[in-house]
């Protein structure tokens with residue numbers, strides 16, 4: 001998986017997922033703000049598929065995408081913070097322990113946002129998510145209330161996320177954005193032999209994850 005002096009750290013599916021949610025979350029805000037609820041629901045269904053895909057990819061994806069490879073134990077976090085405090089920044093192969101916490105928070109907030117949107121009903125019952133028909137009006141209103149609160153939480157987490165990425169660039173001269181686009185980092189940043197290759201993007205696992213995502217979208221579209 002080496003190309004010149006750069007090695008792959010993020011697989012293509014993860015990168016496509018990331019930049020798709022960036023565009024879609026912005027479009028979701030825009031469509032809600034401008035009362036384009038048909039578009040809000042349509043794009044929302046794509047987001048449902050993307051979130052379900054990411055959860056499946058957390059099990060079936062390559063090393064840096066898999067949840068089991070994430071280090072968030074107290075030891076890993078303390079060790080990482082000590083390293084940062086001493087100014088000895090060492091690039092991570094994948095998410096660093098603090099970054100992982102923010103990733104978990106963002107994926108959770110996105111899941112709540114999308115999940116509550118499915119059941120949300122507005123005050124006069126004119127606009128509703130595709131699964132609102134399955135719950136009472138009051139429950140739909142509650143979902144809408146949470147939808148509003150979780151949007152504020154999501155915006156705060158995104159602000160923190162972008163600020164953290166900027167801080168790595170400014171204070172450690174570590175550009176995390178380029179690897180999220182190209183997938184690659186300089187080989188000399190890592191120990192010899194470190195590689196994503198032990199579980200390269202396998203087309204079978206990719207096909208299974210995509211199929212799970214489509215099944216969820218299909219199930220929700222047909223449940224209402």
Ligand code: HEM
Pocket residue numbers: 014018021022023025026054065094095096099103106107158161162165176177178180
């Ligand atoms: C709607 C806005 C955004 C959301 C919801 C979001 C969400 C996420 C998530 C969930 C991840 C973890 C990827 C995964 O393992 O699933 C991530 C990683 C990342 N994001 Fe974003 N992101 C947003 C905007 C941005 C922007 C604008 C930038 C660039 C300035 C950016 C740069 C990155 C980078 C560099 C990583 C990898 C971090 C690392 O090296 O550990 N993100 N983002």
Ligand code: HEM
Pocket residue numbers: 025028029032033040041042043044045047048110113114115116117118119120121122123127128129130144145147148151
């Ligand atoms: C990241 C994803 C999403 C974002 C950022 C988002 C954002 C928003 C925002 C800002 C509002 C306006 C809240 C208000 O002030 O009343 C809203 C309302 C709504 N959204 Fe979403 N939404 C998302 C996902 C979804 C999904 C997946 C669905 C359903 C398919 C959905 C259905 C609705 C409905 C029915 C309302 C109207 C509820 C009301 O007016 O109280 N949303 N959304």
